[in-house]
Amino acid sequence: MKYLFTPGPVPLPHEVASSGARPMIGHRSEEFSALLLRLQNRLRDLLKSSGPVILLPSSGTGALQSLVENLLRPGDVVISVSCGQFGLRFREMASRMDCQIVPVDVPWGGAVAPEAVVEAVKAHPETRAILLTHNETSTGVINPIHAIASALPKERPLLLVDVVSSLGVTPCLPEAWGVDALAGASQKGLLCPPGVGVVWLSPRAWEALESLGHPKSFYFDLLGYKDSMERLQSPYTPPISLCYSLDAALSLLAERGYAKWWKERRRFAAAFAAGVEAMGLDLLVSQKRHRSPGVTAIKTPEAKRLKDVLYGMGVEVAGGLGALNGQIVRVAHYTDMAWPEMCLILGSIYGAAKSTGLSVNASFLDAAQRVWEEDVPCGKC
Amino acid sequence: MKYLFTPGPVPLPHEVASSGARPMIGHRSEEFSALLLRLQNRLRDLLKSSGPVILLPSSGTGALQSLVENLLRPGDVVISVSCGQFGLRFREMASRMDCQIVPVDVPWGGAVAPEAVVEAVKAHPETRAILLTHNETSTGVINPIHAIASALPKERPLLLVDVVSSLGVTPCLPEAWGVDALAGASQKGLLCPPGVGVVWLSPRAWEALESLGHPKSFYFDLLGYKDSMERLQSPYTPPISLCYSLDAALSLLAERGYAKWWKERRRFAAAFAAGVEAMGLDLLVSQKRHRSPGVTAIKTPEAKRLKDVLYGMGVEVAGGLGALNGQIVRVAHYTDMAWPEMCLILGSIYGAAKSTGLSVNASFLDAAQRVWEEDVPCGKC
CATH class of the missing domain: 3.40.640.10 (Type I PLP-dependent aspartate aminotransferase-like (Major domain))
Structure with a gap:
């Protein structure tokens, strides 16, 4: 797949x-x-x-x-x-x-x-x-x-x-x-x-x-x-x-309802961000309120290798553009992703990060789940 | 359909x-x-x-x-x-x-x-x-x-x-x-x-x-x-x-072969033109060698009604543009159409023309078939 x-x-x-x-x-x-x-x-x-x-x-x-x-x-x-x-x-x-x-x-x-x-x-x-x-x-x-x-x-x-x-x-x-x-x-x-x-x-x-x-x-x-x-x-x-x-x-x-959809996308973004940070990786956007509900950038000197290892697993993410070329990987979450996809992408990043020799913590899913289960996790829509 | x-x-x-x-x-x-x-x-x-x-x-x-x-x-x-x-x-x-x-x-x-x-x-x-x-x-x-x-x-x-x-x-x-x-x-x-x-x-x-x-x-x-x-x-x-x-x-x-495909499209256009003319309708382009292999324009004062009646039958053709608005109907034959589609489109035009009160001859299929069965009917490709 x-x-x-x-x-x-x-x-x-x-x-x-x-x-x-x-x-x-x-x-x-x-x-x-x-x-x-x-x-x-x-x-x-x-x-x-x-x-x-x-x-x-x-x-x-x-x-x-x-x-x-x-x-x-x-x-x-x-x-x-x-x-x-x-x-x-x-x-x-x-x-x-x-x-x-x-x-x-x-x-x-x-x-x-x-x-x-x-x-x-x-x-x-x-x-x-x-x-x-x-x-x-x-x-x-x-x-x-x-x-x-x-x-x-x-x-x-x-x-x-x-x-x-x-x-x-x-x-x-x-x-x-x-x-x-x-x-x-x-x-x-x-x-x-x-x-x-x-x-x-x-x-x-x-x-x-x-x-x-x-x-x-x-x-x-x-x-x-x-x-x-x-x-x-x-x-x-x-x-x-x-x-x-x-x-x-x-x-x-x-049919889904715009407000509900927007909230779901924000919730995914917030939980994903929490998972990445708990893993020990840095997010490019430090301020929570400025983080996009559609795409999240992870900043790491191993960005290029991380992206390539993920690609080899069958998981395609984007690299950095212009001044950020080779410095970030970008993960998008525009579509109807929920908890199973959260596990897939966080787990893949974890595995790929370990393969590239990055030091990562295994507790990332707990951190993501805490945010995921908050009722109104990311402000008003 | x-x-x-x-x-x-x-x-x-x-x-x-x-x-x-x-x-x-x-x-x-x-x-x-x-x-x-x-x-x-x-x-x-x-x-x-x-x-x-x-x-x-x-x-x-x-x-x-x-x-x-x-x-x-x-x-x-x-x-x-x-x-x-x-x-x-x-x-x-x-x-x-x-x-x-x-x-x-x-x-x-x-x-x-x-x-x-x-x-x-x-x-x-x-x-x-x-x-x-x-x-x-x-x-x-x-x-x-x-x-x-x-x-x-x-x-x-x-x-x-x-x-x-x-x-x-x-x-x-x-x-x-x-x-x-x-x-x-x-x-x-x-x-x-x-x-x-x-x-x-x-x-x-x-x-x-x-x-x-x-x-x-x-x-x-x-x-x-x-x-x-x-x-x-x-x-x-x-x-x-x-x-x-x-x-x-x-x-x-x-796979079909370009030369063969181009010849087939020309053959369809030529046989279709022959059928339309045999029906007693005029073609806008009088000179055979200048007729498009992709689209044929039929000139008739009843163009608008003809198009509407065809549309009602489930057969969509185009009308005239600009100066030819209301004066022609345009029938395209870009795709893989052969003899069955020839019968479908010529027969539909025949029926629609009769419905709009145009005087049309019933011998159109014979005329189309004669051109259709010629070996190299329409010049070199």
């Missing part, structure tokens, strides 16, 4: 994988419009917003690209907040568009402090947009987007948020939080294969877009998408099999 | 649909690199080229967008040849990029004459690129790309070709033909679900790209893709389930 613990793609629920194999339908058919309407309603529920949600035939990076190309213009001042590799990627996109970047850099493993963003906005009142990452997959940090948005002055730049690795696994409530644009993807918290980008804009961002007009990119023209969506169409061929999968996955999440 | 005769998405072979439902793998794994290598080799075989083939997480429109963004710059003079809606779309992309468009327009239903392209190049020697559509899905025309390329002077602009609806269903040999860039897609002749864009560049186009440098689009950066491909990686998350499907589909085509 093979076990996938990478932070996207994630193992698919059976219903999701089998739905994707259903026969094709024409994308100009009534059936497809009905599917699109269902997806639209489910995503609106998930985001607690009545606004349109755009589905792009792209990876999450494409969804981010669409935000940059639609909402930014050359010369715009952009505050780019980064606490890891994916924050830098978002920045690179704006930089390619010839925006003037105001970097706000947070040490990797830490979260973004609202004050740091507020200060940057005060120092650059001409700023057009702020780029933020909700869940930084490269470090396993989740940023307090709500707190950041709340700390900003009322007259403020557009707030563009990368939710590629947070959407589905944790509350993501742009309307309630005062966010202007989200870019997400199918293959992590939405429990689908990769290939669908998800974009949401606030009424204010749609207005900004109307005044900016069509972007240079025909493919990523969000106004064109919105016009099509109003007729329950896609401007060009949508990834139909992936839409089937998304429909099945959103149905699973809705 | 439902029958899909739309020009993409097309009905999937069982092996293709079921392969797409296989468990996810990490995209940084050895398994994924092996899959990418296999896809690379199969696509090189299909194109008869040793150059790299790029797979994009996008629809075909995204693959075209990548050509425009990488190979054109604002102000470039671009000859845009159009004989239908998709030629216009390619033009719109270059126009959005602020290129200077030299339009060459061919009446819809006709093919592009090499002389028209040669004349435009002579009149605009400063031209940076020529945009061409191989198979014009909106009319059912296939253009003589090889003849066009051969007619051009040796020192010539870059030749960028939309093969979205030709790749897989007909020979597409860019190296032998002297083409510089191709953009294709998964959901038509490649018999897959939508969601993968395919890009091929000639050594000359790669050189042009090196000298132009990285495009403004991070997502569609083909140089970045090429660098990743050399390490058998994808720069960001690839659509893994669709890669599985593509692997299965290319394997089917290779």
Whole structure:
């Protein structure tokens, strides 16, 4: 058997994988419009917003690209907040568009402090947009987007948020939080294969877009998408099999209940973290409240060997990216994992750590179970 | 039962649909690199080229967008040849990029004459690129790309070709033909679900790209893709389930033998055309040699009703796009259709035509069968 613990793609629920194999339908058919309407309603529920949600035939990076190309213009001042590799990627996109970047850099493993963003906005009142990452997959940090948005002055730049690795696994409530644009993807918290980008804009961002007009990119023209969506169409061929999968996955999440699901994912993350620490290994993210419910990074000088030994056992985890290459292993827990999977992954890490000569304690399962059995183990959802 | 005769998405072979439902793998794994290598080799075989083939997480429109963004710059003079809606779309992309468009327009239903392209190049020697559509899905025309390329002077602009609806269903040999860039897609002749864009560049186009440098689009950066491909990686998350499907589909085509497959598709198209004409309905494309092996357009003032009646029977065909809206129905035959499917589609059209009050002749099957049983019915492949 093979076990996938990478932070996207994630193992698919059976219903999701089998739905994707259903026969094709024409994308100009009534059936497809009905599917699109269902997806639209489910995503609106998930985001607690009545606004349109755009589905792009792209990876999450494409969804981010669409935000940059639609909402930014050359010369715009952009505050780019980064606490890891994916924050830098978002920045690179704006930089390619010839925006003037105001970097706000947070040490990797830490979260973004609202004050740091507020200060940057005060120092650059001409700023057009702020780029933020909700869940930084490269470090396993989740940023307090709500707190950041709340700390900003009322007259403020557009707030563009990368939710590629947070959407589905944790509350993501742009309307309630005062966010202007989200870019997400199918293959992590939405429990689908990769290939669908998800974009949401606030009424204010749609207005900004109307005044900016069509972007240079025909493919990523969000106004064109919105016009099509109003007729329950896609401007060009949508990834139909992936839409089937998304429909099945959103149905699973809705049946489970979002609040319950989010709590379960947090509980798994907290118990897993407790197990890893009890084993004697370090977590990259020291502050509990900033730990991601989707992915956990273990910091060890033996990261590369640990990852390779796990791979040899049939357990695939991810390594570090960029500056953290060779320094961490990343274990994802986006899917419906419970106690048996906890034993599998903690036990495998324990065995692999011993094989690589690391000194580890055997009491890790007790520590994990204590957290697992707490009733409300990890704060409100 | 439902029958899909739309020009993409097309009905999937069982092996293709079921392969797409296989468990996810990490995209940084050895398994994924092996899959990418296999896809690379199969696509090189299909194109008869040793150059790299790029797979994009996008629809075909995204693959075209990548050509425009990488190979054109604002102000470039671009000859845009159009004989239908998709030629216009390619033009719109270059126009959005602020290129200077030299339009060459061919009446819809006709093919592009090499002389028209040669004349435009002579009149605009400063031209940076020529945009061409191989198979014009909106009319059912296939253009003589090889003849066009051969007619051009040796020192010539870059030749960028939309093969979205030709790749897989007909020979597409860019190296032998002297083409510089191709953009294709998964959901038509490649018999897959939508969601993968395919890009091929000639050594000359790669050189042009090196000298132009990285495009403004991070997502569609083909140089970045090429660098990743050399390490058998994808720069960001690839659509893994669709890669599985593509692997299965290319394997089917290779087993069947490309030349045989292309001949079978042409034979189906020719026999279908004969059947439609014998029924007394008009084809949009009057010249046999310009008829697409993948899609056939029937011209009738009752197009909308004919399409609706067929839809009511469970047979989905496409209507006309743009200027041909309400004037044609389009029937696709990309997949493994043979005589039984011929009877199904011709008989359904016959029944639907009678229901809509069209005067049709009953002898259509004989006419189709005569062409079907000819040994080499439709020219060389």
